[in-house]
Amino acid sequence: MLKDKPVISNQHGALVMAFLPFLYAGFKSGFSPLHFWFAFSWLFLYLFSYPFLSLFSKKPTARNKKWAIVYFVLSLGFALPVIINKPDILQFLPIILPLGLVQTYYAKQKNERHLNNDIAGIVTFGVIGMASGYLVSSEYDWAILIHPTLFFIATTFYVKSMVRERRNPLFMELSLGLHLLLAVIYWFLGDKWLYFAYLIGFIRAALVPSFGLNVKQIGMLEFVTVFIFFICLIYSP
Template sequence: MWQPKVAVYFQEGGFVLMRKYIPNQHGAWAMLILPFLFGVASSKGQFIHIPLFVCWLLIYLFSFPLLQWVKTGKLERYLQPMRVYGILLLPFILYLVLAEPKLLGFVLPLVPLFAVNLYYAKTKNERALLNDICAILAFCLIIYPVFYVGKGESWGAATELFLLSVLYFIGTALYVKTIIRERNNIRFYYGSVLYHLLFAVAGLLLFLTLLAPLVILLLRAAILPKTGITAKRTGMIEIGFSLMLYVSVLVLYF
């Protein structure tokens, strides 16, 4: 269908603008949200969870252009989104620090993990598995401050959910690589399947009530890479798997 050149120009301009402000890493959204929800599930819903989530979201939105700047060196392209998100972020940080000063302590483990992300961005090797694992650990650590401000009673339950999140997202990173960058690497495929098999076996010891969803994740890792599924569809379907795990935790775990 024919479109006026002006319309096409504005559509393309809007797309470029969205790429500057909205991260295109689909899997990161699940890592941003699921551990936070696990933290709420292991504690009690509190009003402070709302500004804490907004702060967590803005930290992610700020860090994405920051990493892109470090990777590309194009400060002029990423300065504006960093400025916008930084300005939006400051009042939330100030409110949370005044309301719960001990939240600052939960930031400390994030510093070395983000330093690794900066290193891999600088070396343009952000697809490295170690970089993925450090990012996963950083995302999953949000469980603890969410649990703390939610006045949770069992740090053991929070730690179990932290481990569940980390193991799930590491498995997801391996599985996604078998579809995209390692799709022709049969050894990597078998490594991913083996990891999910061990994850399911670990479920017998750590997360017995969650064995069924862990087996489903194993089948996902074994079957879907053989179907020729696209990266975009993989990201969309992964939202469903994340939702399955969250509902399973709510229904079976607590």
């Protein structure tokens, strides 16, 4: 049954974004044995999304159907120990499902690159991060949702201004404006670590467009930027 090559998205940056809030929650609230099961459940749910949404955005194939089922079953299997030991974790499901419907809608429209679709995915990552923190603290830590979500939205404007919307000056202006605005906000909030992260992001958004980088080089540079943000996030008060 599993002899053919797995269906996996080549958007490696999205995988990093998917797990950053999860890891941030672990460093902030602590890790528990349940995080092992939750991490693999989330990984397979993330992998499930690509072949599943491809059923709507492309011509449905038996291969996509098969791997969507395989990933979903694996995700559910790893989720069971978490649900059994922490059943109230299911309260996050009513938030995640509508966000999934938004992504399904844009897949049907064959418009997965729409900004609203990107934001729906980013918020999903943040909600999973909140759930990761809830496993240990049983509290809603909104910082786990808000900080990564804002950064990834600013990053999305930057990446779009460099690739698909490079001929649209509005995205460049939004990228620079949002990075600068958030840097100022965090400065006045007294969070020097996140101020520094957005300052780096602003400098990157202002200077890199003049370097003439290709898509792969832009992506590699983003790994560095996200790593800096993650370190700043961990040390942020």
